[in-house]
Amino acid sequence: TEPHTTPHHAGYVAVIGRPNVGKSTLVNALVGAKVSIVSNRPQTTRHRLLGIATFPEGQLLLVDTPGIHHEQKRAMNRIMNRAARGALEGVDVALLVVVAGRWDDEDSLAFDTLHEAGVPVVLVVNQVDKIKDKTLLLPYLQKVTEGRDFAGVVPLSALKRKGLEQLKSTVLPLVPEQDALFAEDEITDKSQRFLAGELVREQLMRQLGNELPYATTVEIESFALDGRMLRIGAVIWVEREGQKAIVIGKAGSRLKDMSTKARMGMERLFDAKVFLETWVRVREGWSDDEAALKALGYGE
Numbered sequence: 001t002e003p004h005t006t007p008h009h010a011g012y013v014a015v016i017g018r019p020n021v022g023k024s025t026l027v028n029a030l031v032g033a034k035v036s037i038v039s040n041r042p043q044t045t046r047h048r049l050l051g052i053a054t055f056p057e058g059q060l061l062l063v064d065t066p067g068i069h070h071e072q073k074r075a076m077n078r079i080m081n082r083a084a085r086g087a088l089e090g091v092d093v094a095l096l097v098v099v100a101g102r103w104d105d106e107d108s109l110a111f112d113t114l115h116e117a118g119v120p121v122v123l124v125v126n127q128v129d130k131i132k133d134k135t136l137l138l139p140y141l142q143k144v145t146e147g148r149d150f151a152g153v154v155p156l157s158a159l160k161r162k163g164l165e166q167l168k169s170t171v172l173p174l175v176p177e178q179d180a181l182f183a184e185d186e187i188t189d190k191s192q193r194f195l196a197g198e199l200v201r202e203q204l205m206r207q208l209g210n211e212l213p214y215a216t217t218v219e220i221e222s223f224a225l226d227g228r229m230l231r232i233g234a235v236i237w238v239e240r241e242g243q244k245a246i247v248i249g250k251a252g253s254r255l256k257d258m259s260t261k262a263r264m265g266m267e268r269l270f271d272a273k274v275f276l277e278t279w280v281r282v283r284e285g286w287s288d289d290e291a292a293l294k295a296l297g298y299g300e
């Protein structure tokens with residue numbers, strides 16, 4: 001008898017959806033490490049990022065996106081939109097992520113755009129942990145899938161890591177039968193240096209109120225292995241002196257707390273001891289200056 005071998009699949013998967021639905025949380029859950037930062041603020045993700053999820057049956061190359069920003073005036077928004085649109089080039093399948101119970105015009109538009117582009121769309125109904133009465137899910141799914149040709153529908157909770165097996169077995173057959181495209185110990189296309197900056201920025205998104213997170217960014221000035229310890233120097237850029245004081249906090253307390261949390265995230269992700277130093281500096285208008293943004297690593 002012929003030995004039975006299951007085919008190996010590998011391909012690119014665009015993760016699409018409105019801000020804050022849980023795209024980055026889902027990418028991290030599938031990869032099994034925090035490659036993409038998460039906060040409860042929209043536009044936390046500013047860069048397109050590849051999360052590499054390797055399983056015995058195949059490899060999913062998940063393209064996490066900033067999401068389309070309708071306000072095009074600022075250079076930062078234009079760059080984020082370019083990254084989101086570029087995410088569709090060469091993808092084998094798209095995950096349209098929505099929050100259970102919600103379906104907006106933007107979701108319809110996203111489905112239509114993907115469908116017309118000939119990309120199979122799997123509907124990911126995230127945050128089902130928030131739906132106490134699960135019988136409400138069925139009519140919702142019926143309504144949303146009515147007249148729309150989804151390649152699959154998977155309710156799940158990215159946060160609680162429930163339903164991921166189902167997603168994996170739905171998506172893998174939709175990507176080409178081929179060998180892995182990345183080594184199995186690779187988890188992202190971004191450098192450790194980039195990820196270190198993101199972990200600092202995640203704290204800014206989480207700990208600063210209102211508009212301020214959008215007026216800050218992070219530059220990793222130094223990144224060096226010193227024996228078995230990583231020495232990392234990060235600059236937090238703000239636009240005005242007043243913002244600097246807020247980031248630093250009373251007697252440096254906020255900066256200290258953010259640095260500690262970012263460092264712990266780095267130690268977990270890099271599996272190494274980290275010595276992190278952070279500074280806050282003022283550069284006027286950085287978020288509306290394309291050249292300055294490029295120098296800070298935005299746009300490809």
Ligand code: GDP
Nearest residue numbers: 020021022023024025038039040127157158159
């Ligand atoms: P993105 O903007 O689509 O990338 O969304 P994020 O991944 O940054 O998540 C936005 C917020 O939703 C964060 O506070 C997450 O913790 C939260 N979130 C993501 N997935 C789930 C989920 O399955 N259940 C719940 N309750 N919250 C979630």
Ligand code: MG
Nearest residue numbers: 023024044045
């Ligand atoms: Mg995100």
